Amino acid sequence: MSLMLLIEQALNGLQYGVMLFLMAAGLTLVFGVMGLINLAHGSLYMIGAFACAAVAAATGNFWLGLAASLAAAAAAGALMELTVIRRLYARDHLDQVLATFALILVFSEGTRWAFGSFPLYLDIPRALAGPVRLPGGIDYPLYRLVLIGVGLSVAAGLFWLIGRTRLGIRIRAGEADREMIGALGVDISRLYTIVFALGAALAGLAGALVGALQSVQVGMGEPVLILAFVVIVIGGIGSIKGALVGAILVGMTDTLGRFLLPIAFSTFMERSQATSVGAALASMLIYILMALVLVVRPGGLFGRA
C-alpha cells in the first residue's frame, strides 16, 4: 500500500462525502425548519437523474440535462409540498413516514410507467471524461474532481444563503419559533414551499451528477436516502454545518474502511477470509460511527441537545 493510493482513496472519500451532503442538506433543512420526516427525498434524487438522462438523450447535451434535473426536481418538490406534505406538518412523525413512503411507491411506479423498467443511459460529458494527472503522479478522474468542486461550492452557497440573506434569516427564524414568525407577518406556507423546493433541487442535482457515474434506474434513491439520514443524525438534525461535516465523515469512513479493513485483517488472517470479514465489517462501520457519535453527543455533532 503506497501513500499515493491512500491519497487517492481520501479523494474518493471526499467526493462521496460531498455528494452525500447535497442529499443530506435538503433533508436536514426540511426536518429542521418544518419538523417533517421526508422519506420521499430519495425519489427527488431519482427524478433528477431521470430528467437529466432523458433530456441529455434527447438533446445530446449533458448541461441542458443538468438544468432540467434542477428544474424537474424543484418542480416535483414544490408540487409535493403543495398537494401532500402541507397536510402533514401538524401530524405526528408516524403519519409523515407513512404518507411519504406512499409517495416513494407512487414516484417509483410512475417513473417505471413513463420510462420502462430498463436502466437509462447517461454518461459523463465528453469535456470532463477521462483521468487527469495530479501533482504526485496520481491519475484521478476529472469528473470526480469537478464533483468535489461543485459540492463544496454548493455548500459555500448554502452557508451564504442561510447566514447572510433575508430568506436565510426567515429560515433560521422558522426553525427557532414557527408561530412567532407567522405572527410577525412572514408568509410561512410560502417559506415552507420555497425551502422544500430548494431541498428537492439539491437532491435532483445530486441525482443527475451521480447518475452520470452510476446506474440511472428506478429505486436508485432509497439506498442514498438511508445514508443521508445517517449523515443528518451524525451532524445534528437541522444543521447545515453538521450535514457537511457528517457527510464528509461518512464518505471518508466508508471509503477508507472498505479499503483499509481487509488489508488490516490480512495481516493475521488467511486472505480470502480477511477480505470477506473486512468487507462485512466495513459495511457496518458508518453505523458504528453513528452509534459512537450518539453516545458522546446525543443531539449529533452540531445539533441542539
Add this chain to the structure above:
Amino acid sequence: MNAKSTLLAAAAVLALAGTAGADPVKVGMITTLSGGGASLGIDTRDGFMLAVNRAGNPDLSVVIEDDQQKPDIAVQIADKMIQSDKVDVLTGIVWSNLAMAVVPAATAQGKVYLSTNAAPSQLAGKGCHPSYFSVSYQNDNLHEAAGAYAARAGITRAFIMAPNYPAGQDSLAGFKRFYEGEVVAEVYTQLGQTDYAGEIAQIRASGADGVFIFLPGGMGISFVKQYADSGVGLKLIGPAFSFDQSIIQAMGDAALGVLNGANWSPDLDNAANAAFVEAFRAEYGRLPSVYAAYGYDTANLLLSAMDKASVSDADAFRAALREADFASVRGKFSFNASQHPVQDLFMREVVREGDILTNRIVGVAIEDRGHAYEDECKM
C-alpha cells in the same frame, strides 16, 4: 363383447389419454416485475409467454404474479398458487434467496418446479429433488466459463471482485475452479454498492493484467462506467449477468469489448435460436436477454412433456421432462442425474451493431459442462 375386445378398447382409451395429455396443466409463474430487478423478471415472463403463445396449446394456462424481489412475498404467492389456484407447475423465480424460500416447500407438496434462472448449489447437490429441474444452469456455470476462458484471453494475473453475499462468494469460487492464472487480489464489495472509486484505485495499484467482476444489475452499470472513465483499461471479464442485453445499453460504449461467459447468445447458430430471436424482436421490439432465452426454453420443455404424459401421473410427467425432448435455443441440451442441464458454455464479447449494443460469441469456454455438485445429489 368378449374379453379381448374389452382389453383393446381399454388400451385405446389409455393410449389416447397418454398421447393427448388430456389433463390441462396450470403453471404458476412467480417472478420480479417491480423494483430495481424488474427487467430480469419481465424478460423471463416475456420469453416464457412467447413460447406459450406460439404453441397455442389450449391445455396450458399460466398465472403470473410479482414477487417484488422479496422472499416473504414469494412464499405467500407460492402458497396461494398451490392452495387456491391449484397450479401443477411453478416457475419463474429470478433470485437464489427467493428460490431457496419457495422451491423446497413446493416440491415437498408434490409440485414440479422448473427454474428459469436461480439454481443455487444447495438444490443441485444435497437438496436435489425429483420434482426440481433447472432449465437455466447451475449458479456457478457462467463464472466457471469466465475462469476457464480468462487465461486464453491473456489474463494471467487476475483481480477478482464480487459483492459480499452467498452468490458473490460462489461466483469467486466458480471463477477459481477452472482459472489457470494467478489471482493477485480478491475483493468483496457491498451488495448494492454504487460507487467503485476505491476498488478501481486498488485495481490500478494491484499489478493485475485483467479484472473479473460479478456485479449484477445496477452495480455492474455503475462499475463499468466508472472503470472506463478511470482510464485503467485492463481487460474486463465476467459472467453474462453483468453484461446482458437488458443492461448494456445503459453502459454505452464503456461496455464495448467486455468478455462475458454465457450458455446462450443471440447469435448462437441454430434454427430454434434464429426463430426465437426473430419472434421475440417482432413481438416486443427489443433483443432478448439470457433470461428471456431461459424462459422460452422452460416453456418449450414443459410443452414437450405435456405431449408425452399427463401431469396427473407425476412419475410419467417427470420422466417426460427428464427426456428434454425439445429444440433448445442453446442447441445442445440434456439433463444430468440431478436434473440440471449439460450444455456448452461460451465466451461472448460486447459489440455494437448499428445503434444498439449486443453480444456475439468469440469461443467455447467449456464443452458439455454439468456442475460441480453432481456427486452430492443422491436421487
